[in-house]
Amino acid sequence: MTTLDATAPQGPAAPQRRRLGDVLVEKGLLLPEDLDLALTEQRNPDAPRRRLGQILVALNLVTEAELGQCLAELLGLESVDLSKVVPAPDVVRLLPRAVAERTCVLVLDRTPEYMLVAAADPTNVLALDDVKLYTRTPELHVVVGMESQIRDQLARAWSLTADSSQVSAMVEDVAPEEDGDGTAQQVVSDDDAPIVKLVNRILSDAVRLRASDIHLESQREGLRVRFRVDGLLRDVMQAPKRVGPSVVSRIKIISGLDISERRIPQDGRTRITVDGAAIDCRVSTLPSLHGEKIVIRLLTRGDAVPSLDSLGFEPEQLATFERALSVPQGLVLITGPTGSGKTNTLYAAIHATMSPEKNIVTLEDPVEVQLPGITQVQVHAKVGMTFAAGLRSILRQDPDIVLIGEVRDTETAELALKASMTGHLVLTTLHTNSAVAALTRLIDMGAAPFLVASSLTASIAQRLVRKPCDSCADGYIPDEQTLVLLGLTIEDILDATPLKGTGCPDCGGTGYRGRTAVYEVLDVDPDMRNILMRDPSEAALLEQARRTGMLTLRDSALLKAMRGETTFEEVVRVTAG
Numbered sequence: 001m002t003t004l005d006a007t008a009p010q011g012p013a014a015p016q017r018r019r020l021g022d023v024l025v026e027k028g029l030l031l032p033e034d035l036d037l038a039l040t041e042q043r044n045p046d047a048p049r050r051r052l053g054q055i056l057v058a059l060n061l062v063t064e065a066e067l068g069q070c071l072a073e074l075l076g077l078e079s080v081d082l083s084k085v086v087p088a089p090d091v092v093r094l095l096p097r098a099v100a101e102r103t104c105v106l107v108l109d110r111t112p113e114y115m116l117v118a119a120a121d122p123t124n125v126l127a128l129d130d131v132k133l134y135t136r137t138p139e140l141h142v143v144v145g146m147e148s149q150i151r152d153q154l155a156r157a158w159s160l161t162a163d164s165s166q167v168s169a170m171v172e173d174v175a176p177e178e179d180g181d182g183t184a185q186q187v188v189s190d191d192d193a194p195i196v197k198l199v200n201r202i203l204s205d206a207v208r209l210r211a212s213d214i215h216l217e218s219q220r221e222g223l224r225v226r227f228r229v230d231g232l233l234r235d236v237m238q239a240p241k242r243v244g245p246s247v248v249s250r251i252k253i254i255s256g257l258d259i260s261e262r263r264i265p266q267d268g269r270t271r272i273t274v275d276g277a278a279i280d281c282r283v284s285t286l287p288s289l290h291g292e293k294i295v296i297r298l299l300t301r302g303d304a305v306p307s308l309d310s311l312g313f314e315p316e317q318l319a320t321f322e323r324a325l326s327v328p329q330g331l332v333l334i335t336g337p338t339g340s341g342k343t344n345t346l347y348a349a350i351h352a353t354m355s356p357e358k359n360i361v362t363l364e365d366p367v368e369v370q371l372p373g374i375t376q377v378q379v380h381a382k383v384g385m386t387f388a389a390g391l392r393s394i395l396r397q398d399p400d401i402v403l404i405g406e407v408r409d410t411e412t413a414e415l416a417l418k419a420s421m422t423g424h425l426v427l428t429t430l431h432t433n434s435a436v437a438a439l440t441r442l443i444d445m446g447a448a449p450f451l452v453a454s455s456l457t458a459s460i461a462q463r464l465v466r467k468p469c470d471s472c473a474d475g476y477i478p479d480e481q482t483l484v485l486l487g488l489t490i491e492d493i494l495d496a497t498p499l500k501g502t503g504c505p506d507c508g509g510t511g512y513r514g515r516t517a518v519y520e521v522l523d524v525d526p527d528m529r530n531i532l533m534r535d536p537s538e539a540a541l542l543e544q545a546r547r548t549g550m551l552t553l554r555d556s557a558l559l560k561a562m563r564g565e566t567t568f569e570e571v572v573r574v575t576a577g
Contacts, residue, residue: 020052023070024062034061051121054147064146071122072144080118082106082149083471083506092157099134103127106150107135108143118145155208156505195246198239199254203281203296205236207274209508212298216251218244218291230466230515231339234508248285248292255283263287267366282366300369305351306344312517314556320458320523325353328400330457331420335430335438341464341517342429343368343405349427350374350403359398363390364405379405387412395419404428410446417447420455433576434553435461435522436541443536453524453532461520463553463574465566468499469507476500478568485572486558499564516565518556518575523548 021039024030038055041047053071056062065081072079087108092100094107094115105127109116115137119128122142132140202225206214211227223239239247252259255268268283282297309318324332332349334342347369350360354373365379365387375397377390387404388411394402395415406429407413420426432438438459442452476498483489501511522528522545531544551559554575560566 018074020067020071020074023074024056024066027070029062029066029070030056034059037061053121064148068144068146075122075144077122077142077144079144080108082118082145082153083504086505087153087157089157092153094135095131096134097154097158099130100154101151103130104147104150105131106145106153107131110135110137114139114141116141116143118143118150120145120147120150152208152506155204195243195250198243199247199250202236203272204274206296206298207272207277207279210514214294214296214298216247216294216296218248218288218293220290223247229508230510230512231464244291248294251283251294251296252285255281257283257285262292280370282368297368300344300347305347305369305371308348308352311341311345311348311519312560313519313521314551314559317519317521317551317556320521321349321460322352324458324523325349325425327425327457329420329423329425331417331426331428331455332457333428333430333435333438333459335432335435335459335461336463337431337433339464340462341515342462345460345462345517346403346427346429347371350401353401353425358400360401360403361394361397361399362403362405363387363394364403388415391415391419395422395424399424401425401427406430407442407445413442413445413447414451417442417451417455420457421451432461435459435520435550436538436545437461439522439524439532439541440536440538449532449536452536453529456524458524459522461522461553462517463557464515464517465557465560465570465574466512467514467516467566468564469501469504469511469513471506471513472501472504472511473499473564474502482568482572486554486568493562496562497564498561498568500567500569512567512570516560518553518560518566520551520553520556522550 021030021035025032025035034056038052038059038061041055041059042050042052050058053067057064057067068079085108087106091110092107094110095105100106103124104120106118107115108118115131115135117128117131117140119142121127122144128140128142132138202214202216206227209227209229211229212231213228215224215226215228215233217224217226218241220241221238222241223244225236225239226233227236228234249259252266252268254272255270257266257268264287266285270281270283272279272281280299282299284295284297286293286295308322313321321332324330334345336342350362350371354360354371360374362374362376363379364376365381367376367378370376377394379385379387379390387406387408391402391404391412392415402419402424404412404416404426407416416426416428430438430441432441436459438461439452439456442456443449477490478493478498483493501507501513503509503511507513524532525548527548528541528544531540534540552575554571557566557571557575558568561568561571
């Protein structure tokens with residue numbers, strides 16, 4: 001049952017003389033010249049037919065929320081914020097999915113007298129007639145909802161997370177065969193509809209939930225499916241054990257892997273399409289006690305690489321980073337543990353420096369994001385194509401900028417340092433805990449201190465923190481224990497505006513939706529180079545960095561927490577004191 005107050009059936013009111021554009025102008029949400037622009041676009045015979053509201057939102061002239069409220073006022077209807085309404089999945093599914101998506105209508109509730117529905121366009125009488133026909137409902141009570149929220153709710157209602165009984169129903173006819181050694185095995189073809197549908201549903205649900213990884217684990221009890229969303233794993237579903245080999249085989253087929261080989265790990269790639277968007281996937285298999293485990297990494301598309309100023313840098317940090325990227329030669333280090341967003345920062349940096357006048361070559365293991373306009377090289381250690389060997393070859397290709405996926409050994413470190421001294425800008429990553437530790441790590445790997453001092457331009461450490469969900473975020477005061485761990489008192493946050501999500505459908509009840517990066521940017525200036533030459537210890541380097549006003553990871557995270565861009569609990573979880 002929904003929380004909306006709907007006591008009497010009502011249909012869309014008869015259209016009034018005022019038009020939607022007039023209401024938006026009257027309310028000061030739209031300028032008359034912007035309305036003329038949208039109307040001209042609507043009348044363009046070469047453009048697809050769209051409603052005025054769709055054009056206004058597409059041109060960023062009004063928001064969906066403003067459009068919905070004005071449309072509701074114009075038609076004499078209620079508007080609804082679907083981020084705060086949780087219709088039962090079985091109620092939503094009273095209308096067939098194809099009809100719901102075509103008409104953009106969401107069923108919210110049903111009574112013996114009428115059905116309550118949210119529609120993005122309540123003036124579409126034909127669509128509402130279709131809803132009546134398919135649901136056999138004589139009366140509709142219509143409220144106005146945002147199109148994006150309606151589509152999100154429809155996807156959620158038909159997702160595997162909404163109703164686990166769908167899994168059993170989807171695969172009830174699948175029975176594994178016994179091979180010669182008594183092990184269950186099944187080769188899945190495109191004609192094996194239940195498994196194909198199940199795998200497609202898992203992949204599409206992961207994309208819609210903004211997952212970065214999909215984990216499919218063969219266990220004694222069955223096939224466990226988990227999604228990594230905003231850095232943390234969530235249980236999604238448990239499928240019957242008998243379908244595990246079939247699901248693994250299906251994923252191997254679409255990834256170009258050998259389905260007959262189950263004793264050794266394999267790696268592959270594939271591309272899927274969800275809601276019209278193509279997503280690149282990296283697939284990894286691992287033999288385990290009860291069958292193979294598969295992890296699918298959903299990769300960022302080259303055309304979706306973020307800009308540098310959207311990553312989360314503080315203004316001074318961004319200025320330092322951009323200065324380091326603007327010099328013709330030097331070494332820029334990005335450090336942090338696995339999953340801290342280093343690759344994203346590297347690609348954003350490459351994207352910001354790309355131009356026809358520059359030859360950019362990358363050396364990666366593996367190539368995660370395919371960027372047009374640059375040369376990307378894959379490391380193959382088995383055939384001798386190591387980072388060191390690849391870097392030697394790249395330096396003979398007349399590069400201006402070189403991206404090295406990771407410095408793993410002394411030879412690669414020395415080559416990277418020497419390349420940065422001979423007219424190349426080199427970007428690379430290291431696995432260290434802080435920006436200062438990256439300098440000492442290079443020296444510990446065998447690089448001469450004078451080489452590090454003369455080559456290094458900047459060292460950047462980063463972590464990812466979760467952001468409060470926009471739909472349910474509210475002001476809060478962190479508990480005393482959290483403040484003590486951060487070395488703060490309640491007086492320190494009196495001028496802050498901390499926010500924390502309370503949990504809603506948009507964030508899956510977690511209170512968090514999306515992530516942002518926090519950075520520690522060390523500018524290797526002449527004073528820092530002198531310290532490197534005299535006393536290259538971490539303590540001495542850290543003291544010099546603090547003298548120059550470097551923000552640590554915790555400092556940067558606390559600034560974000562004070563502004564409500566993350567929570568104080570996330571600062572404790574992600575950063576060290």
